[in-house]
Amino acid sequence: MPERPELPEVVQRLIDPEVADLRVVTDSSAVAGGAMRVIVQARNAAGATATGGEGTVSLAAMGPDGHSNAGKVELRRGVGRADITIPEPGLYRLEAVTEDDARAVTDPIEVAAERPAVQLLWGDIHSHVRERRAQALISDADELMGPPTIEAALEWARDVAGLHFAAVTDHDLKLTRREWEQTIEAARRITDDGRFVAFPGYEWGDSRGMAMNYGHRQVVYRRSRVRGVEPLPLARCCDSGTTTADGLFSALHSAVPLDDVLVVPHHTARGGGNTWMNWDYYDPDLERVCEVYSIWGSSEKMGEPYPVRYIATGGYWSTAEARGHHLQDGLARGYRFGFTGGSEAHDGRPGRPLIHGRDLIAEWEVLSPPGITGVWATDLTRDGVFDALRARRCYGTTGARIIVRFALGDVPMGGEIAAGALSGPAELRAEVTGTAPIRSCELVKNNRGIDSASSPSESLDVEFSDPAPEAGDYYYLRITQTDGEMAWASPIFIT
Secondary structure (H helix, E strand, C coil), rough: CCCCCCCCCHHHCCCCCCCCCCEEECCCCCCCCCCCCEEEEEECCCCCCCCCCCEHHHHHHHECCCCEEEEEEEECEEEEEEECCCCCCCEEEEEEEECCCEEECCCCEECCCCCCCEEEEEEEECCCCCCCCCCCCCCCCHHCCCCCCCCHHHHHHHCCCCCCCCCCCCEEECCCCHHHHHHHHHHHHEEEEEEEEEEEEEEECCCCCCCCCCCCEEEECCCCCCCCCCCCCCCCCCCCCCCCHHHHHHHHHHHCCCHHHHECCCCCCCCCCCCCCCCCCCCCCCCCCCEEECCCEECCCCCCCCCCCCCCCHHHCCCCCCCCCHHHHHHHHHCCEEEEEECCCCCCCCCCCEEEEEEEECCEEEEEEEECCEEEEEECCCHHHHHHHCCCEEECCCCCCCCCEEEEECCCCCCCECHHCCCCCCCEEEEECCCCCCCEEEEEEEEEEEEEEEECEEEEEEEEEEECCCCCCEEEEEEEEEECCCEEEEEEECC
């Protein structure tokens, strides 16, 4: 019998069963006495699930009155899940401790006395299943490189990454109609209101030459069918009539209600070909949000702490960041959009990708840690999450589950207020509960920082005042922690 070929080194590292550390994740919003989910993952040195992780994990709630027992989780092949309750309101974190004294602590949890009007949910609407079904921009790796199906990817998002919502958005160039139907059906089957919701989606965009200069966008649908249309429209960049951004917009306008679809530009400042965002093409009804951050880095502005480091040479994008294509450039044109964060996973691991091609993301200097989107939603349903995205009641982070509130009076992040409704200064409030001390919480007005605050602790509650607000102004937050994690709160617009 022939010997089995030796697995590539990166695969061997991914399937290493030895436990290197723990990761524990739970909900950011909870109600006292109500069920909240906890996921504990034993990880190996590469960050993948360490299947050798077995045994009992004890949970402790760390809150206003110190530590208290919060239950136990049983690890099986490296992952354990449980529902727990915290009886008293307050700000908490959970600590997980194994029998071998390995420890991990969650990001902050706000436990309310009663159900709030909106709750903070986390998700990723920009991910791929290893490009297997798409244009193969990267090599098609072995089965062990990541979940190979839409169902498996969404299960990873729910059961390991601990997301509340997700979309697998494979590239459209070679996405067949049958595969598109499978994507829609997988999202429908896994959606479970109150636990996890999935949206059908795909990525539109052609990178074959400078002539195709329209950028890359996710197309994400609210539900699995609209107006009785089944399957949902797949308007591909390689199909007649939708080879241009304007063609895509026109096709969607005519096929589905505008409230049921989002088009999301991403890695807008990524140099090389047409992977950047061309701001000459923008649809305010469809493009309600833009991705500010992913593994490619931040596209907010030039000179970011996480610059886009695409491998490209020559031309005006030789620094890798394409000037004129950042989100600030779109905002300066008067466009109104909110911010999301995405993983840009290409290994079937939404929210927590490990590899890109055959390279570990954490070790490839071109890439940054994966991002995530926080939404303030009325409930954990497709409508609740989608409405929050369309209302721009959302923000992006570099992966940390930083709790961010931002408002101008009663108008929350993403909202609009008429200039005539302001009788004096614009009074803005920022509330941040971070995962590390707050190095800076910067108020940005019309792309320029006008004020900032910091905190030696992980909490910050600050009021900013702008004495001269005018129609056309917009404000957003740029938050940086001492550990380098960042968040960007969606702008508030004065109309």
